[in-house]
Amino acid sequence: MSATTYSYDGNGSNSNHLDYLHSPKKYKGIFNWIFSTDHKKIGILYLISMLTFFAVGVIFGFLMRLELIAPGRTIMDAQTYNQIFTLHGVIMIFLFIIPGLPAVFGNFFLPIMIGARDVAFPRLNLFSWWLFVIGGFVAVTSLFLPGGPADTGWTFYIPYSVRTSTNVIPALMGAFILGFSSILTGLNFITTIHRLRAPGMSWFKMPLFVWSLYATGWVQILATPIVGITLLLVSIERWFGVGIFDPALGGDPILYQHLFWIYSHPAVYIMILPAMGVISEIIPVFARRTIFGYRFIAFSSIAIALVGSLVWAHHMFTVGMSGTAMWLFSLLTFLVAIPSAIKVFNWVATLYKGSIELEPPMLFALAFIFNFSIGGFTGLMQGALSLNIHIHDTYFIVGHFHYVMFGGTGFGIFAALHHWFPKMFGRMYNKRVAKVSWLFMFVGFHLLYFPKFIMGYQGMPRRYYDFLPEFHTYQIISTIGSWILIIGLVIMFINLIVALRKGKAAPSNPWGGATLEWAIPSPPTHENFEKIPVIEKEPYDYSHYELEEEVKN
Amino acid sequence: MEHKNAHNHIVGYGTYIFVWLTLVTLTALTVTAASFDLGNFSIVIALGIASIKGLLVLLVFMHLKFDDRIFRIFTFVAFLTLTIFLVLTFSDYLFTR
Amino acid sequence: MNQVAEVTAHSHIHRDDVGAKIGMWLFLFTELILFGGMFLAYAVYRFSYRDYFALASKELDVFIGLINTLVLLTSSLTMAMSITALRKGSKKLSLVFLGSTIFFALLFLVNKYFEWSAKFHHGLFPGSNELLSLSRGEIIYFGLYYVMTGLHALHVIVGFVILAFMFVFVVKGKVNQDYYIMLENSGLYWHLVDIIWIFLFPLFYLIH
Numbered sequence: 001m002s003a004t005t006y007s008y009d010g011n012g013s014n015s016n017h018l019d020y021l022h023s024p025k026k027y028k029g030i031f032n033w034i035f036s037t038d039h040k041k042i043g044i045l046y047l048i049s050m051l052t053f054f055a056v057g058v059i060f061g062f063l064m065r066l067e068l069i070a071p072g073r074t075i076m077d078a079q080t081y082n083q084i085f086t087l088h089g090v091i092m093i094f095l096f097i098i099p100g101l102p103a104v105f106g107n108f109f110l111p112i113m114i115g116a117r118d119v120a121f122p123r124l125n126l127f128s129w130w131l132f133v134i135g136g137f138v139a140v141t142s143l144f145l146p147g148g149p150a151d152t153g154w155t156f157y158i159p160y161s162v163r164t165s166t167n168v169i170p171a172l173m174g175a176f177i178l179g180f181s182s183i184l185t186g187l188n189f190i191t192t193i194h195r196l197r198a199p200g201m202s203w204f205k206m207p208l209f210v211w212s213l214y215a216t217g218w219v220q221i222l223a224t225p226i227v228g229i230t231l232l233l234v235s236i237e238r239w240f241g242v243g244i245f246d247p248a249l250g251g252d253p254i255l256y257q258h259l260f261w262i263y264s265h266p267a268v269y270i271m272i273l274p275a276m277g278v279i280s281e282i283i284p285v286f287a288r289r290t291i292f293g294y295r296f297i298a299f300s301s302i303a304i305a306l307v308g309s310l311v312w313a314h315h316m317f318t319v320g321m322s323g324t325a326m327w328l329f330s331l332l333t334f335l336v337a338i339p340s341a342i343k344v345f346n347w348v349a350t351l352y353k354g355s356i357e358l359e360p361p362m363l364f365a366l367a368f369i370f371n372f373s374i375g376g377f378t379g380l381m382q383g384a385l386s387l388n389i390h391i392h393d394t395y396f397i398v399g400h401f402h403y404v405m406f407g408g409t410g411f412g413i414f415a416a417l418h419h420w421f422p423k424m425f426g427r428m429y430n431k432r433v434a435k436v437s438w439l440f441m442f443v444g445f446h447l448l449y450f451p452k453f454i455m456g457y458q459g460m461p462r463r464y465y466d467f468l469p470e471f472h473t474y475q476i477i478s479t480i481g482s483w484i485l486i487i488g489l490v491i492m493f494i495n496l497i498v499a500l501r502k503g504k505a506a507p508s509n510p511w512g513g514a515t516l517e518w519a520i521p522s523p524p525t526h527e528n529f530e531k532i533p534v535i536e537k538e539p540y541d542y543s544h545y546e547l548e549e550e551v552k553n
Numbered sequence: 554m555e556h557k558n559a560h561n562h563i564v565g566y567g568t569y570i571f572v573w574l575t576l577v578t579l580t581a582l583t584v585t586a587a588s589f590d591l592g593n594f595s596i597v598i599a600l601g602i603a604s605i606k607g608l609l610v611l612l613v614f615m616h617l618k619f620d621d622r623i624f625r626i627f628t629f630v631a632f633l634t635l636t637i638f639l640v641l642t643f644s645d646y647l648f649t650r
Numbered sequence: 651m652n653q654v655a656e657v658t659a660h661s662h663i664h665r666d667d668v669g670a671k672i673g674m675w676l677f678l679f680t681e682l683i684l685f686g687g688m689f690l691a692y693a694v695y696r697f698s699y700r701d702y703f704a705l706a707s708k709e710l711d712v713f714i715g716l717i718n719t720l721v722l723l724t725s726s727l728t729m730a731m732s733i734t735a736l737r738k739g740s741k742k743l744s745l746v747f748l749g750s751t752i753f754f755a756l757l758f759l760v761n762k763y764f765e766w767s768a769k770f771h772h773g774l775f776p777g778s779n780e781l782l783s784l785s786r787g788e789i790i791y792f793g794l795y796y797v798m799t800g801l802h803a804l805h806v807i808v809g810f811v812i813l814a815f816m817f818v819f820v821v822k823g824k825v826n827q828d829y830y831i832m833l834e835n836s837g838l839y840w841h842l843v844d845i846i847w848i849f850l851f852p853l854f855y856l857i858h
Contacts, residue, residue, distance in 0.1 A: 120669050187676040194623075195669040221676055222634045225683035233688075236797060241777030243786075243793035244691070250786025251793075255694050258642050259687055309634065310641060322648035328641070563737050564730070573727040580719055584712065587856035599852035607845045614730045615841045616834075621668075624675060631679040635686040642690060646697055 019426065023526035037122035040524060043108030044424070045129050050104060051493075053095035053136055058486065060088035065448070065482040068475050071467055078465040082151035083166065085463060087143065089154030090171055094178045095136050097409050098267060101274035102185055102220075103132065105416045106213045108424060110189060112517045112524065113207045115198025115533050120191035124184055131181035139174025142167040153463060155260060158245040158253040162237050169238060172231040179228045182270070186220025189213050200535035207515045207539045208297050212277025215301040219266045219273075223309060227263030230256065254319055261312035269308040271405060272372075273301055275412025276343055279365045282419050283347050284540040285513045286362035287354025291540050293346040300339035307336040317388045326385055333383030340376055344369060359511065360434035364415030367442055371407025375400055378453065393463075396456025402449045414441070414492065421496060422510050426523040427503030433495040440488030447481025515539050562619040572613045579606050667831040674835040678842050681805075685846050688798050692853060695790050702787020707857040709774065710795075714765050715855035718758050719847065725754035726844045729813075729837045739827050741820065748817050748833075751840065755810040762803050795854055802850060805843050812836050 018024070020040045027035050033045060064084055067074045076084070107125065111118050119125050142149040150168045152161045161168050193214050197206070233244045234256070243249030245256040284291045291297065313321060313329040347369055356362070378400040382388055391397065422428050451474040456462075460471050467475065509518040514537075520528060583602040591598065612618040617625055696703050732747030773780030776796055781789060816836045819825040825833050 120666070121673060124673075183680050187673055187680075190676060191669050191672045194672060195666055218630075221680055222631060222683055225680045226638070226687045229684045229687035233691075233797065237793075242797060243789040244797065249782070249793070250699070250790040252694065252698070254645070255691060258645065259691065262638055262642075262687075310637065313641070313645065320650055321645045322650045324648035325641075325645035328644050563734055566731055566734060569727055569730045569734070573723060576723045577720065580716070580723065583852055583856060584716060587852070587858055590858055595858050599856055600849075603849050603852055606848045610726060610841050610845050610848070614726050615838055620671075624671075627675055627679070631682055635683060638686070639690055639693060642694065643697075646694055
C-alpha cells in the first residue's frame with residue numbers, strides 16, 4: 001500500500017511522518033500548545049481544561065450528596081449548600097456539558113471527517129479556547145471573593161439575583177464570556193462545513209456527527225446571544241441600579257425567565273445533538289452495519305434544533321403565564337420529542353441483525369440510548385401541563401435533566417472518549433478495565449438518579465438543603481449511588497491516563513470504522529491528510545468491507 | 554465549492570446615492586408621521602418604515618441583493634428566529650393570564 | 651476494502667473570501683440577536699407601559715435623534731462608496747469616503763455625548779433620585795434607553811476603531827483592489843450598526 005492512498009485496513013504507521021503531537025514546533029514547551037492553531041491540539045486543550053472543570057463540578061456534586069445523606073445539617077449550612085449547587089450547575093452546564101462534545105471532538109474530528117486540514121478560522125478557534133479558559137476562571141473566582149459564590153441557582157432568577165449580596169456578577173460575566181466561546185465555535189464549524197468539504201463529499205455523504213455539529217452550530221449562533229444580553233442586563237442592573245427586570249423598579253421577572261429560557265432551552269439541544277451524533281457514529285461500527293435511515297437522522301438533527309427553539313416556556317408552567325402560552329408550549333414540547341424518538345428508533349433498527357461487538361464505546365453508546373430514553377420520556381411527562389403543576393421544582397425535574405444531560409450527553413462524552421482515544425493518542429487503553437468502569441458508572445448512575453424520580457413524584461422539592469424523614473431511605477440510596485458512580489469515573493480516568501503512557505500502540509483502525517478518521521494514521525499527522533481525498537462512498541458503507549484479523553486486535 | 558461570481562458585481566455610486574436619498578426621504582416621512590396621532594397605527598407605520606429602511610440597507614449597502622442566494626437564506630433564518638422569539642413571548646402577554 | 655483516491659490539492663493557500671464573508675454574516679447574526687433580545691424586552695414593556703413610555707419619550711430631543719439618524723445613514727453611504735471606489739481602483743477616493751465614514755462615526759458619538767450630558771444634567775441618569783422618583787414605566791423606559799443606546803454607542807466606538815484600522819490598511823496597501831474582503835466585512839459590521847439605530851430612533855424618539 002503506497003503511503004499516499006488511504007485504506008481502512010492498514011496499520012497506518014506513522015513512521016514516515018511526524019504525528020500532530022510531535023509536529024515541528026513553532027513555539028517551545030507549553031506555548032507549542034496554548035498558542036497552537038492546530039484544531040487537534042485545540043481539541044486536546046479543551047479536553048484537559050474541560051475535564052478539570054468537570055472534576056470540580058463532580059466534587060461539588062459529591063459534597064451535595066454527602067450533605068443530603070441525612071436530614072438537617074450534615075457537613076454544611078444551608079447558605080453554603082445554595083452556593084454549592086449554584087456553582088455545580090454553572091460549572092457542569094457552561095464548562096462541561098455545553099462545550100464538551102463540540103469543543104473537544106468536534107474540533108478534533110470535524111475537519112478530518114470532511115476531508116479538510118483544519119477548520120475555516122484556525123486562529124478564531126484558538127481564541128475560542130482562550131475565552132473558554134478565561135470565562136471559567138472568572139466564574140470560579142467567585143469561590144474566593146468575599147461574599148462567596150452566587151447562591152441563586154444557575155438560573156439566576158429575578159428578583160433574588162439582583163438582591164443577594166453574593167458574587168453574582170463574576171458568575172454572570174463568566175457565563176457571558178463562555179457564551180462567546182460557544183458562539184465562535186459554532187460560527188467556525190458552520191463555515192467549515194459549508195466551505196471545506198473534500199471533493200465528492202456532498203451534504204448527504206457527511207458523517208452524522210458532522211450533521212449534528214451543523215445543527216448545533218446554528219443553535220449556538222442564534223440562541224446564545226439572547227442569554228448573553230440577558231446576563232449582561234442583570235449585571236448592569238446590579239452594578240448601576242438601572243431598572244430592567246427588578247420589580248421594585250417596574251421590571252418584569254417573568255420577562256427575565258422568558259429571555260433566560262429562550263437560550264437555556266435550546267442550550268440543552270446544544271448539549272444533546274452532538275452526543276446523538278456520536279452515537280450515530282459508534283452504533284454502525286459496532287454493529288458492523290450501515291446506519292438505518294441516514295437521511296431521517298440527518299434531518300431530525302435540524303428538526304430538533306428548530307423545534308427545540310420553540311419550547312422554552314415549558315420551564316415556566318407554574319409562574320402564571322397565559323393559558324394560551326401554556327398549551328402552545330406544551331404542544332410544541334410534545335412535538336420536539338418526535339425527531340428525538342426517530343433517532344432512537346433508527347439506532348435500534350441499526351442494531352437489528354447487526355454483528356454486535358460490546359467494546360467499551362458500544363457499551364457507553366447503548367447506555368446512552370437507555371438513559372436518554374428514560375430521560376426523554378420523563379421530559380415528555382413534564383411537558384404535560386397537569387403533571388407539570390405537580391412535579392415542577394421537585395426532584396423529578398432533577399432526575400430528568402440528569403438522565404438526559406449526564407446519562408445522555410455525559411455518557412456520550414465518555415463514549416466518544418473511548419471510541420476516539422486510540423485515534424487521538426495512538427494508544428489503546430485496557431478494554432477490560434474500561435468495561436469495569438462502565439459497569440460501576442452505569443450502576444452508580446441509576447442508583448443515584450432513579451430514586452429522584454420517586455422522591456420528586458412524592459413531593460420532595462429541589463434545591464432544598466433539608467428534607468422530611470419519609471425521603472431518607474431514597475436519599476441514602478442516591479448518595480451511595482454517587483459514590484459508586486465516582487468510583488467508576490476514577491477508574492475510567494486512571495485507565496485512560498495510564499494508557500496515554502503505557503498503552504499498546506493503536507493501529508489506524510482498531511474498531512473497523514468506515515469514516516475518514518479511520519483511514520489516517522493514529523495519531524494523525526499535522527496536516528491530517530497527505531493529499532485531500534476525493535469521496536466516492538457514503539459513510540458507514542460496510543458493503544465491501546473485509547477486516548483483516550491482525551488489524552482487529 | 555466556489556460559488557459562481559455573483560460576488561464580482563460592483564455596485565455603482567449612483568445606485569448607492571439613490572438608496573441614500575430614499576433612506577433620507579423615509580426618515581423625513583417617519584418623523585412627519587409621528588407628529589400625527591394615529592393611535593395603534595403609529596407603531597405599525599413607524600416599524601414599517603424602519604423595516605423598509607433596514608431592508609434597503611441590507612439588500613443594497615450590504616450587498617445581499619447581489620450575493621449568492623445562501624446569504625439571503627441565512628439572513629432570513631436569523632430574522633425569522635427573532636420574530637418567532639417575539640411572537641411566542643407575546644403569546645404570554647397578549648392573552649389573559 | 652475501502653479506498654479513496656487522491657487528488658492534488660492546494661493545501662496551503664488559506665484565502666477564502668467567501669468563507670470570510672460567511673463568517674462575518676454569522677457574527678452579524680449574533681449581534682442581531684443580542685440587540686434583538688433587548689428589542690424583545692422593549693416590546694414587552696412598551697406593551698405593558700404604553701402611556702408611560704409615551705410620556706417618558708417626551709424627554710428625548712427628536713432633533714438630535716434625527717441628526718444622528720441622518721449622520722449614520724450618510725456614513726453607510728460613504729462606507730459603501732469607499733468599497734466601490736477601491737474596487738474600481740480609486741484608492742484616494744476610497745480613503746476620502748472611508749475617512750468621511752470615520753468622521754461621521756465621531757460626529758455621532760459627539761452628539762450622543764451632548765445628548766446624554768444634558769440628561770445627566772437634569773438628573774436623569776441610572777440610579778439617580780430624580781429617575782427613581784418617576785413612575786415605574788418611566789424608570790423602565792429610561793433603563794432600556796440607556797442600555798440600548800449605550801450598547802449601540804459602544805458598537806459605534808468599536809466600529810470607529812475597526813474603520814481606523816481599515817484606513818491604515820488601505821493606505822499601506824494591505825487592503826487593495828484585489829484583496830478587499832476585510833473592508834467589505836468591516837462595512838457589513840458598520841451597516842448593521844446603522845440598521846440597529848434605524849430601529850432605535852423611532853422606538854425611543856418618535857412615540858406619540
